Amino acid sequence: xxxxxxIGKNIQRIRSARKLTLNVLSERSGVSKAMLSQIESDKxxxxxxxxxxxxxGLNVELNDLLEADDEPKRIFSLNPAxxxxxxxxxxxxxxxIRVLSPLSMVEELEMYLLTFExxxxxxSEPHFPGTQEYLTIVKGTVKVTVGDNTAELKRGDFLMYxxxxxxAIYNDSNQPAIVHMVVRFSPDRR
Amino acid sequence: xxxxxxIGKNIQRIRSARKLTLNVLSERSGVSKAMLSQIESDKxxxxxxxxxxxxxGLNVELNDLLEADDEPKRIFSLNPAxxxxxxxxxxxxxxxIRVLSPLSMVEELEMYLLTFExxxxxxSEPHFPGTQEYLTIVKGTVKVTVGDNTAELKRGDFLMYxxxxxxAIYNDSNQPAIVHMVVRFSPDRR
DNA sequence: TCGATGAGTTCAGTATACTGAACGCAGTTT
DNA sequence: AAACTGCGTTCAGTATACTGAACTCATCGA
Numbered sequence: 001x002x003x004x005x006x007i008g009k010n011i012q013r014i015r016s017a018r019k020l021t022l023n024v025l026s027e028r029s030g031v032s033k034a035m036l037s038q039i040e041s042d043k044x045x046x047x048x049x050x051x052x053x054x055x056x057g058l059n060v061e062l063n064d065l066l067e068a069d070d071e072p073k074r075i076f077s078l079n080p081a082x083x084x085x086x087x088x089x090x091x092x093x094x095x096x097i098r099v100l101s102p103l104s105m106v107e108e109l110e111m112y113l114l115t116f117e118x119x120x121x122x123x124s125e126p127h128f129p130g131t132q133e134y135l136t137i138v139k140g141t142v143k144v145t146v147g148d149n150t151a152e153l154k155r156g157d158f159l160m161y162x163x164x165x166x167x168a169i170y171n172d173s174n175q176p177a178i179v180h181m182v183v184r185f186s187p188d189r190r
Numbered sequence: 191x192x193x194x195x196x197i198g199k200n201i202q203r204i205r206s207a208r209k210l211t212l213n214v215l216s217e218r219s220g221v222s223k224a225m226l227s228q229i230e231s232d233k234x235x236x237x238x239x240x241x242x243x244x245x246x247g248l249n250v251e252l253n254d255l256l257e258a259d260d261e262p263k264r265i266f267s268l269n270p271a272x273x274x275x276x277x278x279x280x281x282x283x284x285x286x287i288r289v290l291s292p293l294s295m296v297e298e299l300e301m302y303l304l305t306f307e308x309x310x311x312x313x314s315e316p317h318f319p320g321t322q323e324y325l326t327i328v329k330g331t332v333k334v335t336v337g338d339n340t341a342e343l344k345r346g347d348f349l350m351y352x353x354x355x356x357x358a359i360y361n362d363s364n365q366p367a368i369v370h371m372v373v374r375f376s377p378d379r380r
Numbered sequence: 381t382c383g384a385t386g387a388g389t390t391c392a393g394t395a396t397a398c399t400g401a402a403c404g405c406a407g408t409t410t
Numbered sequence: 411a412a413a414c415t416g417c418g419t420t421c422a423g424t425a426t427a428c429t430g431a432a433c434t435c436a437t438c439g440a
Contacts, residue, residue: 004239004242005238005242005252007238021386021387021388022387022388022389023386023387023388031428031429032428032429032430033388033389033429033430034389034390034391034428034429034430034431035427035428035429036388037388037389037390038389038390038427038428040388041389044426044427044428045237045238045239045240045397045426045427046237046238046427046428047235047236047237047238047396047397047427047428048195048197048235048236048237048238048241048256049194049235050235050427050428051238052194052195062195062256063253063256063257066238066252066253066256067253074343074346074347074348075347075348075349076341076343076347076348076349076350077349077350077351098348100324100326100348100350101324102350108298109298109299111324111372113326113346113348134290134291134301136290136303136326136328136370137328138326138327138328138345138346138370139345139346151266153264153266155328155329156264156303156328156329156368157264157265157266158264158265158266158288158290158303159265159266159267160266160267160290160292161267178346180326180328180370182301182372211416211417211418212417212418212419213416213417213418221398221399222398222399222400223399223400223418223419224398224399224400224401224419224420224421225397225398225399226418227418227419227420228397228398228419228420230418231419234396234397234398235396235397235427236397236398237397237398237426237427240397240398381440382439382440383438383439383440384437384438384439384440385436385437385438385439386435386436386437386438387434387435387436387437388433388434388435388436389432389433389434389435390431390432390433390434391430391431391432391433392429392430392431392432393428393429393430394427394428394429395426395427395428395429396425396426396427396428397424397425397426397427398423398424398425398426399422399423399424399425400421400422400423401420401421401422402419402420402421402422403418403419403420403421404417404418404419404420405416405417405418405419406415406416406417406418407414407415407416407417408413408414408415408416409412409413409414409415410411410412410413410414
């Protein structure tokens with residue numbers, strides 16, 4: 001963070017995206033309509049407490065109002081010989097699936113970057129026996145269910161499981177979540 | 191974020207970790223000593239602008255002062271059959287290396303979670319020809335150099351490269367950085 | 381044409397964030 | 411001891427964040 005935050009712009013953007021009036025947001029946040037108006041037009045330096053109340057009213061993280069807009073995810077390939085970086089992107093039901101692994105390794109394992117919109121879920125059928133999945137949480141929080149077991153994960157957490165039973169990844173929160181996923185196919189399959 | 195932030199505690203923790211006096215931090219941040227004292231003891235609701243100035247003075251992200259303490263990274267294993275999750279942890283030169291991949295796949299590939307303290311660097315000799323590395327940035331920003339090529343990466347970015355030449359990962363910033371790394375050994379080696 | 385409703389803005393008053401200076405309290409020095 | 415230095419706290423004054431009410435300007439029916 002090298003520039004002062006642009007709180008007003010962020011609040012206005014989210015509020016109009018949610019189609020809320022100042023009156024409604026005022027009620028939901030407990031911050032006066034007058035103050036909201038002045039904050040949105042950068043006429044005041046709000047206190048942290050006030051911005052926090054607004055974040056609650058908007059159902060977003062405090063940081064979402066203080067940070068600049070989320071940058072897009074990028075894929076680099078630093079070696080000419082690694083040129084076959086797959087950039088496939090699929091979008092469905094609030095989930096963006098980005099294939100990271102090159103085609104050359106599609107038989108042994110696959111790597112994905114999964115972006116979950118708020119409340120999106122990725123439900124999977126059982127894979128081939130012996131298949132394993134490895135998750136690393138890059139952003140937000142997700143809930144993972146494998147058979148009868150469940151885990152709550154947050155940024156930096158790592159999870160591994162056999163996925164020859166039903167398994168699912170949920171984003172319960174109001175924030176987007178990003179998950180790095182490695183699928184390793186059973187050597188038996190090959 | 192479901193509870194109001196504990197700014198005072200965070201500032202005090204970082205300030206004393208840095209061994210700074212209120213006078214010094216006041217000079218470096220442009221916030222009066224009196225105000226710093228009152229913020230640290232939760233006697234006031236500081237404005238965002240003030241907290242931002244303090245963050246600059248401490249050389250940390252604004253969010254680091256507003257969020258609760260950074261939770262430790264956790265490793266889960268959701269399936270009894272995947273019980274051999276390695277939890278090896280090595281620390282050297284400001285870098286924590288956590289082995290994520292189970293021993294059963296050590297021949298084909300390895301997965302790590304790397305935590306870089308501010309300004310830490312991980313410099314590697316060339317690996318066996320054909321070896322590839324795949325990086326996903328979980329937190330912070332890092333600079334990666336492979337041979338003559340360099341890339342700046344931030345959270346959510348993904349990078350792949352052949353690592354049969356010299357390669358290095360730097361954390362130039364004042365923030366810790368977390369990187370997920372997959373090393374895939376050349377099939378020829380096996 | 382004229383209220384009436386509902387949007388965002390402006391106004392005047394009060395609460396409080398913020399400052400520089402004074403203060404109290406250690407540990408050192410003389 | 412007394413004087414000094416450097417730490418964090420408290421004080422009194424000023425700037426301003428914040429509020430409820432008044433205001434403006436649309437859009438909508440009668």
